[in-house]
Amino acid sequence: MTSDPSPFSDRTVLLTGVGGDIGATYLSGLVQAGANVVATDLPGLGEAGRALTSAASDTGPGRAVFVECDITDEKGVRRAVDTAIGEFGHLDSVVNNAAIYRTLGGKRPLVELAEADWELVLRVNVVGTWQVIKAAAPHLAVTGQGRIVNIASVVSRNGAPGFAHYVASKAAVEGLTRSAARELGVDGTTVNSVSPGLVDDAATRELNSEEYLRTAAISRAIPRAMVPDDLVGAVMWLAGPTSGFVTGQTLIVDGGGVFA
Numbered sequence: 001m002t003s004d005p006s007p008f009s010d011r012t013v014l015l016t017g018v019g020g021d022i023g024a025t026y027l028s029g030l031v032q033a034g035a036n037v038v039a040t041d042l043p044g045l046g047e048a049g050r051a052l053t054s055a056a057s058d059t060g061p062g063r064a065v066f067v068e069c070d071i072t073d074e075k076g077v078r079r080a081v082d083t084a085i086g087e088f089g090h091l092d093s094v095v096n097n098a099a100i101y102r103t104l105g106g107k108r109p110l111v112e113l114a115e116a117d118w119e120l121v122l123r124v125n126v127v128g129t130w131q132v133i134k135a136a137a138p139h140l141a142v143t144g145q146g147r148i149v150n151i152a153s154v155v156s157r158n159g160a161p162g163f164a165h166y167v168a169s170k171a172a173v174e175g176l177t178r179s180a181a182r183e184l185g186v187d188g189t190t191v192n193s194v195s196p197g198l199v200d201d202a203a204t205r206e207l208n209s210e211e212y213l214r215t216a217a218i219s220r221a222i223p224r225a226m227v228p229d230d231l232v233g234a235v236m237w238l239a240g241p242t243s244g245f246v247t248g249q250t251l252i253v254d255g256g257g258v259f260a
Contacts, residue, residue: 006034007240008062012088014080016040016071016132017098021201024052025228026095026235031062033236038084040069040098043076071098071128074135081135091139093147093239096132099169100124102203107162118165125169126176133180137189146189149238150177152250154195154258170195174250181248190247192238197254200225221256230255 013030017023018039030037037056041049049066056064067083069076084091100121129150140146155163156171174193181191198204198216205213217225234253237243252260 006061007242008033008035008236010034010036011092011240012036012038012084012090013093013095013239014038014040014084014091014132014136015095015097016069016080018049018052018066019045020102020203022196022199022228022231023097025232026097027052027056027064028059029232029236030095030239031056031064032059033062035062035093036088037062037064038067038080038087039064040067040071040080042070043068071131072123074131077131077135081139085139090143091136092143092145094132094136094140094149095235095239096129096148096150096173098124098128098132099151101166102206104163104166104207107207109162110164113165118168121165121169122172125166126172129173130176133176133191137184137187140189141184141187144188145241145244146184146187147239147241147243148180148184148189148191149235150191150193151235152177152193152195154197154252154254156195157252157258157260177250178248185247188244190238190244192243192247193250194231194234194238195250195252195254196231197226197252197257199231200227216257219257220254224255226255 013035015037018027019041027039039053046068053064053066067080069080150173152173153170155167177193234251
């Protein structure tokens with residue numbers, strides 16, 4: 001008896017922000033589930049990005065290609081979308097993972113933030129996410145079962161101190177998710193967001209102390225550190241065909257640290 005094909009077989013996914021630990025984990029999970037993935041990250045990361053997609057493709061059964069793309073650049077975003085159509089013939093899902101976080105520097109009180117700090121974070125995390133949705137939406141509509149998954153954060157619920165501009169940007173991602181869900185649902189496209197808790201990865205460790213990570217872990221209903229693999233199931237469900245009547249929602253994945 002043969003096993004059923006994966007629900008991601010012959011699905012094409014555009015995944016942004018593949019260069020970090022979390023993005024690379026999404027990439028691996030999608031390809032192993034059978035998806036064809038156009039993975040993006042900033043210009044200048046081409047060699048590392050191509051190495052990631054090559055390694056993921058080797059695990060199969062899906063295939064991945066890398067495109068250098070700054071999500072704040074409209075031409076770059078359109079090039080990534082065009083690559084999906086050119087390489088695989090269609091675009092079914094988008095995972096908006098790219099965001100500015102690691103390069104924010106140390107935590108600072110909101111009274112010490114400059115206008116330029118706000119402009120940069122909002123430009124990447126909110127406008128960039130919108131740019132990807134805008135470019136992908138017409139192609140997702142063609143399939144009648146398009147999926148958009150935006151990555152928000154539980155910081156918009158708990159107001160983590162020292163990151164006022166980042167917290168505000170992730171709250172805006174949730175609002176954009178709901179608005180886009182209203183507008184794109186007529187085409188069968190769903191738009192949802194996933195809000196991770198504090199993930200114990202390289203980026204988080206650059207910005208947070210060991211004590212901060214330990215406190216976050218023990219405050220959860222499941223009292224342990226959160227790792228990138230903890231996010232894969234939720235993202236893949238919302239990016240796949242079986243979540244077709246779920247839209248405009250934010251799914252918190254943090255081991256029970258925050259209850260919506």
